[in-house]
Amino acid sequence: MGVREVKRVRGGDGSSAEQFFRSFWPAVGPAVTGLYARTPVETRFLIRVLGLRRGDRVLDVPCGFGRHSLELARRGIRALGVDLNPRFIAEACGRARLEGVPAEFRVGDMRRLRLRAGFDAAINLFSSLGYYGEAMDQAFLRALCRALRPGGRVLLQVVNRDFIIHHLAPRMRYQAGPVRVREVRSFDLATSVVTTRWEASRGQRRWTGTLGLRVYAYHELVRMLEQTGLRVTGAWADFDRRPAVLGSRWFVLRGERARR
Ligand SMILES: C[S@@+](CC[C@H](N)C(=O)[O-])C[C@H]1O[C@@H](n2cnc3c(N)ncnc32)[C@H](O)[C@@H]1O
Secondary structure (H helix, E strand, O other): OOOOOEOOOOOOOOOOHHHHHHHHHHHHHHHHHOHHHHHHHHHHHHHHHHOOOOOOEEEEOOOOOOHHHHHHHHOOOEEEEEEOOHHHHHHHHHHHHHHOOOEEEEEOOHHHOOOOOOEEEEEEOOOOOOOOOHHHHHHHHHHHHHOEEEEEEEEEEEEEHHHHHHHOOOEEEEEEOOEEEEEEEEEEOOOOEEEEEEEEEEOOEEEEEEEEEEOEOHHHHHHHHHHOOEEEEEEEOOOOOOEOOOOOOEEEEEEEEOOO
């Protein structure tokens, strides 16, 4: 097996996730992930597989700095983005106002989502599941399902546990634009939590953060979606037409709420 470092660690239970997302990620995340470049292609794919039309309403949680919600809104789809981070939400609101597009943004906690607004679709993208443990993931998916109209759809993009265990690099160093990054990772066989310790620097500035991510195998994701009342109606390897397979890095899964 490709797991080179096996260690019991805390993580994936929310112990450090909130702190990571409040302090480390806003400073470093956007620079290291290069997320903007992929967004138009991803959004075209979402629109196609979710069957979205102008005027439809989409819930995007967590939305980060609103890249998908904004792109959807540029195409006439009304989006509501929710994220924990006030800085990302302020940035997203500013862009929506500047461009005059129908996107709204709110600071909110995905662990306490209480929307029952009949959305046509809901999205959870770029492995934004698994930060707060399995029970919380299940509760979050239930809340997403409740926010949909009957027949509404969910799209989930998450890393594939079975890819991770074969490709886990215990240590990585790289340069992302002006940011130097060091990541040290470990995988807990008992819980399927990948814990990453990050160190980043830009000139004299330094940041550190630790995040535990519960990674899921395909069958676990399907079971979780079905237990929350969503029927899985599509599974892809990424934001393209390739079907999900054992070695896919990502899974993009579509679930549908029953029509009545
Ligand atoms: C990897 S980013 C992905 C964001 C977005 N889906 C994208 O693709 O750009 C994860 C996001 O989750 C947000 N987040 C973490 N914990 C959260 C919580 N408890 N409630 C709401 N958002 C949260 C972070 O602030 C961050 O923006």
